[in-house]
Amino acid sequence: MGSSAALRELQRDLEAKANDLNKLQKDTAKNHQIRKKYTIQLGENELVLKELDLLNEDANVYKLIGPVLVKQDLAEANANVRKRIDYISAELKRLDATLQDLEEKQNSKKDTIMKLQQRIQVLQAGKAKA
Structure with a gap:
């Protein structure tokens, strides 16, 4: 396998x-969005x-159930809110x-990408000298 083929393979891997x-x-951004929603709900509860x-x-x-206010026992209301919390x-x-898992995977992926980019640069530098 020539250096051109190796370079193309590395570039595909990098992509x-x-x-x-x-x-x-x-996925991380989506997690943050959902987490924000739950944090707000926790504060409200x-x-x-x-x-x-x-x-x-x-x-x-x-x-409040739909458009209607329904009388509820205080103890039941208290228990429901605690369960929700x-x-x-x-x-x-x-x-x-x-x-935390997503962030660890991201860091690992970033490291892999950096190493691939370095290998590509070394191959390109080698081709430039040839």
């Missing part, structure tokens, strides 16, 4: 790795929980783990 990196970056904690046990609590917190932990 494939760059596409992989691009996909990882898109924590605020609701604080408000519920301020109420007396005989206070009326209503839940637990769920959102678990999702945030899962997203953080996924994000």
Whole structure:
């Protein structure tokens, strides 16, 4: 295999790795978007929980279901909000783990791309001297 064929092979490999990196970056951006949504929801639910904690046990609590306000038991409302907070917190932990994995894969892919670019430069420099 001549240096031209080797160079073409390296360039194809580089292109494939760059596409992989691009996909990882898109997945990371999507993860950040979802994480932001969950973070906002967590803050809203924590605020609701604080408000519920301020109420007396005989206070009326209503839940919006579609266009209708439905009376709800305070203890039930409290339990529902706590469950939602637990769920959102678990999702945030899962997203953080996924994000860490994606970032590690990105760094690895960037290293591979840098090494490929260096090999291509060495081959090109060798051809220029010949």
